[in-house]
Amino acid sequence: MAEPVLKPEFFRPVEMLTDKDAKIRWYYCIIVNLAGLNYPELIPSVYAHMSEHAMSGLGFDDQFKAVQKLREALIKGCGIMGPAKTGTAIRLLCKHIPAELRDPEAPRSKESQEAASKRGHEFHKRIYGRNTEFDPNATVEASPDYTYVVRDLLYGRIFSYDGILDDLETGYVVVSALMGIDCQPQLRHHMKGMLYNGATREELRELQDTLLGLAEMLGVQFRSTRPPIPSIEM
Numbered sequence: 001m002a003e004p005v006l007k008p009e010f011f012r013p014v015e016m017l018t019d020k021d022a023k024i025r026w027y028y029c030i031i032v033n034l035a036g037l038n039y040p041e042l043i044p045s046v047y048a049h050m051s052e053h054a055m056s057g058l059g060f061d062d063q064f065k066a067v068q069k070l071r072e073a074l075i076k077g078c079g080i081m082g083p084a085k086t087g088t089a090i091r092l093l094c095k096h097i098p099a100e101l102r103d104p105e106a107p108r109s110k111e112s113q114e115a116a117s118k119r120g121h122e123f124h125k126r127i128y129g130r131n132t133e134f135d136p137n138a139t140v141e142a143s144p145d146y147t148y149v150v151r152d153l154l155y156g157r158i159f160s161y162d163g164i165l166d167d168l169e170t171g172y173v174v175v176s177a178l179m180g181i182d183c184q185p186q187l188r189h190h191m192k193g194m195l196y197n198g199a200t201r202e203e204l205r206e207l208q209d210t211l212l213g214l215a216e217m218l219g220v221q222f223r224s225t226r227p228p229i230p231s232i233e234m
Helices: 008-016 020-037 040-053 060-094 113-128 136-142 144-159 167-181 184-196 201-218
Strands: none
Touching (some): 008 020, 020 040, 020 167, 060 167
């Protein structure tokens, strides 16, 4: 069986982007999605393309921030696809990143659990608070301990950390990971969360087209059909 390869035409859309932040976002969405799809071996080729086409004209500080966003996207993706897929992806990515562009420390370790929990609960409300389809009591009834793990640990320590990626950028990461693991109920909630935090339905459709196109290119078959882009209640 032939090894999977991302053909040059796959990268044409990102090569046409002129906005630097949009370019970097495209790459970290693809990297997180590949990890979720369990194709980590393709991540180095995505980073190589990013290095050549999105980072070559940047100064050191901007290069560091761009690569830092890749790592942060995978760290946040850990809360969706788990440490096994994330660890495989981030260690493989690290082998291709120059030493001077690697993180020298762990910024999350410098904040208290109290501060992280408070921020996590606030971010959880910004995702779910206005979503009438979401029943918060169902999670508590299912397991108070699970509720604590999600809101205080995952949202507190992972998703809500905003030192590198903001709310909307985090939404792109979470949706990319959820599409990779084909988790439809959560995907709908988080697409709505992105809309509540500033995304447009067209931006969501573009992300969906890109990631479903990637899955089709790799021969991935999902159990579910293409989900509709939701609307939100204002």
